[in-house]
Amino acid sequence: MDFAETVEHQALRKTVAEIAGRFGGAYYAARAQAGQPCPDQKRRWLPGIAAGTSKIVFAITEPDAGSNTHKLSTTASRDGDSWVLRGTKYYISGVNEADAILVVARTGHASATEHEATGQAATGQHEATGQGATGQHSATGHERLSLFVVPVDAPGLEVRSLPVDLMLPEQQFTLHFDDVRVGGDALVGAEGDGLRQVFHGLNPERITGAAAGVGVARYALGRAAEYARTRTVWDQPIGTHQGVAHPLAQAKIETELAALMTRKAAWQHDHGMSAGEAANMAKYAAAEAALAAVDQAIQTHGGNGVSTEYGLIPLWGLARLLRIAPVSRDMVLNYVAQHSLGLPRSY
Numbered sequence: 001m002d003f004a005e006t007v008e009h010q011a012l013r014k015t016v017a018e019i020a021g022r023f024g025g026a027y028y029a030a031r032a033q034a035g036q037p038c039p040d041q042k043r044r045w046l047p048g049i050a051a052g053t054s055k056i057v058f059a060i061t062e063p064d065a066g067s068n069t070h071k072l073s074t075t076a077s078r079d080g081d082s083w084v085l086r087g088t089k090y091y092i093s094g095v096n097e098a099d100a101i102l103v104v105a106r107t108g109h110a111s112a113t114e115h116e117a118t119g120q121a122a123t124g125q126h127e128a129t130g131q132g133a134t135g136q137h138s139a140t141g142h143e144r145l146s147l148f149v150v151p152v153d154a155p156g157l158e159v160r161s162l163p164v165d166l167m168l169p170e171q172q173f174t175l176h177f178d179d180v181r182v183g184g185d186a187l188v189g190a191e192g193d194g195l196r197q198v199f200h201g202l203n204p205e206r207i208t209g210a211a212a213g214v215g216v217a218r219y220a221l222g223r224a225a226e227y228a229r230t231r232t233v234w235d236q237p238i239g240t241h242q243g244v245a246h247p248l249a250q251a252k253i254e255t256e257l258a259a260l261m262t263r264k265a266a267w268q269h270d271h272g273m274s275a276g277e278a279a280n281m282a283k284y285a286a287a288e289a290a291l292a293a294v295d296q297a298i299q300t301h302g303g304n305g306v307s308t309e310y311g312l313i314p315l316w317g318l319a320r321l322l323r324i325a326p327v328s329r330d331m332v333l334n335y336v337a338q339h340s341l342g343l344p345r346s347y
């Protein structure tokens, strides 16, 4: 077993740290407070990556379906060469920055055979939990889901801001599809193959979320340790007191454990192996570690923990979100209980 990071990986981490370091925490906090993306970074860094492509956001969440992907009610009906979309999505991030939206919609009902085949693909091959779901169809769910690329300015698409009390650079939106007509070429892949395609993207999304959690935790702990080494209110730096040092050490241990599971999940995914269990565990562990690390960093800073200057509160929002999205902590626990421990499914 090889736990060493490759030279390429180390170089990537160093480069990302250098780039992010030039902007700093205050930059993130200011952007997050203003609810703005980082326009400057895009101009500077993304053109090469994004050359020839457009930014597309993902829309699966619905008010009446929630974590149960099989209850999605947004429909796409064929009309000649076109598709007509109707329904509502919410908590869709970054629509204001995007050219198009990748929409999950119901396109009909599957036969028992198709239903079975899709369910097997979802559980056996990809093993993600649906947006929360386990990748298995519910007893009543015989829906065929498909993916569509819908331009943000499509007639009939109403985009409404959905304010949240987290300080995030990305803004959130509710989308109403009122007979939104798109061409036949808007369908991604095969009709009815949406669930499999969605599941294919869920593990990488969870692994990315886990990596973000580990990064937030490490950053917060770095800031906290630096403060604890230098801030002196009695005779020694506050980090001398075990009441300050031990919770930081505990958070560090939990962060590095989450990092290990994140790397395992990424490795499994990269090698075409089933990464569902590791991806879910990594996302769970990283979200918990990030929240604990940021909370302890705030505590270590005393009153300065809530000051705008120190910029820790925006990180708390980010860490708190990771416990909910892209999949909630509870749905990860459902997955592990069912798939790792063989316990009966409760829902």
Ligand SMILES: Cc1cc2nc3c(=O)[nH]c(=O)nc-3n(C[C@H](O)[C@H](O)[C@H](O)COP(=O)(O)OP(=O)(O)OC[C@H]3O[C@@H](n4cnc5c(N)ncnc54)[C@H](O)[C@@H]3O)c2cc1C
Pocket: 057, 058, 059, 060, 061, 062, 065, 066, 067, 068, 090, 091, 092, 093, 094, 131, 132, 164, 172, 321, 324, 325, 326, 327, 328, 329, 330, 331, 334, 347
């Ligand atoms: C800031 C933000 C950005 C987002 N961005 C996007 C985006 O870009 N695109 C997109 O499609 N979605 C997005 N989402 C939606 C996000 O993925 C969902 O909020 C998340 O998956 C939880 O679904 P829900 O809100 O419908 O909660 P619900 O499904 O209503 O669940 C509510 C609570 O009940 C719990 N629960 C539900 N069912 C069970 C069960 N069977 N067992 C135990 N507990 C259960 C959940 O864990 C949760 O704690 C975003 C959300 C937020 C807050």
